Amino acid sequence: MSRRNIAENGHDQPHGGHGHHHGVIAGADRRYLSGALALIVGFMAIEVVIGFIAQSLALISDAGHMLTDAAAIVFALVAMRIAARPARGGFTYGHRRAEIISAQVNGITLLLLSAYFVYEGIRRLNDPPQVEGLYIVMTGAAGIAVNVAATWLLSKANRTSLNVEGAFQHLLNDLYAFIGTTVAGLVVWLTGWAQADAVAALVVAALMLKAGWGLVRDSGRVFMEAAPVGVDPDEVGAKTAALESVWEVHDLHVWELTSGYTALSAHILVTPTADCHTVRRAAERMLHDQYGIEHLTLQVDHASERVGADVAHCADSHGRAHVGSARVF
Numbered sequence: 001m002s003r004r005n006i007a008e009n010g011h012d013q014p015h016g017g018h019g020h021h022h023g024v025i026a027g028a029d030r031r032y033l034s035g036a037l038a039l040i041v042g043f044m045a046i047e048v049v050i051g052f053i054a055q056s057l058a059l060i061s062d063a064g065h066m067l068t069d070a071a072a073i074v075f076a077l078v079a080m081r082i083a084a085r086p087a088r089g090g091f092t093y094g095h096r097r098a099e100i101i102s103a104q105v106n107g108i109t110l111l112l113l114s115a116y117f118v119y120e121g122i123r124r125l126n127d128p129p130q131v132e133g134l135y136i137v138m139t140g141a142a143g144i145a146v147n148v149a150a151t152w153l154l155s156k157a158n159r160t161s162l163n164v165e166g167a168f169q170h171l172l173n174d175l176y177a178f179i180g181t182t183v184a185g186l187v188v189w190l191t192g193w194a195q196a197d198a199v200a201a202l203v204v205a206a207l208m209l210k211a212g213w214g215l216v217r218d219s220g221r222v223f224m225e226a227a228p229v230g231v232d233p234d235e236v237g238a239k240t241a242a243l244e245s246v247w248e249v250h251d252l253h254v255w256e257l258t259s260g261y262t263a264l265s266a267h268i269l270v271t272p273t274a275d276c277h278t279v280r281r282a283a284e285r286m287l288h289d290q291y292g293i294e295h296l297t298l299q300v301d302h303a304s305e306r307v308g309a310d311v312a313h314c315a316d317s318h319g320r321a322h323v324g325s326a327r328v329f
Helices: 018-054 057-083 098-126 133-155 162-191 195-223 233-241 276-291
Strands: 002-004 246-258 261-270 295-302
Touching: 018 057, 018 133, 018 162, 057 098, 057 162, 098 162, 098 195, 133 162, 162 195, 195 246, 233 246, 233 261, 233 276, 261 276, 276 295
Parallel strands: 261 295
Antiparallel strands: 002 295, 246 261
8 A cells, every 4th residue: 555645644744844834834824813703803892882773774784794703713812722722542543523523613604694684674664763874884894894904814824725715714704894874875875875784794695695605615515525627536536547558446535534635545556567666656747737636545456367356466465455445447
């Protein structure tokens, strides 16, 4: 069995400076997240007070969303700390999926909040309270500035991580919310049409629903160990089977351990006269260069000259077959 691990696991060390490089990126991401958190918490407290004074659902919904923004960033920071723990004991892959749990929590909170604001927005369309438009405009404008700064900070972080992307989506949707709230405040202030506040809340709810569903869907794929988006296992198997001297490929599995970390295992049979190690290295190069897969577990054996006969194992051990559904390419 050949194991080519660039990332850490329970039995292999990072190759070269990969571990140090990952630590530098994670440290920068934590600084960006912490800066955004400070901005969000400070402004949220102000917005709650003004929202109640102005009787604005749009402002209160923004404050509620900002609370989830703060929670999302805290979850992301905690998940980054947990994910950085080294592999030990039964956790042979480490704690990398802590970041996926964080992304799942962020997505679910967005869905729940969108459901509440849809309900409350519809209710206020039918029975709108007296809304102070000037307060909404002033607070919304300040909120736009704060969220632009916070969103800019997170845009500099590594958004290929679903964990960071979850926090970013919270902030981005809050920015949209403040824009909608400010427009609604202008309408209320200039025309007196109080329902504009509820309409803005419904628009924000729709944006939250879209972002929340995207996070739940993507993190759910990781939990279900699906192949990464853009990687077709049938295509991977066919290209591996097309390599020189390969007779058959089966027990092929491709899955994501966490965002940006793809793993693959397969059993490859080669022609009786081929060199198993040469074929394995060719397969590794192809899978790395074409699909970016670096964590590989390949069992390579000689196929018997008689089709359908038992596999003739190489003189050197290459590991045990991965038990699973067989697909022959």
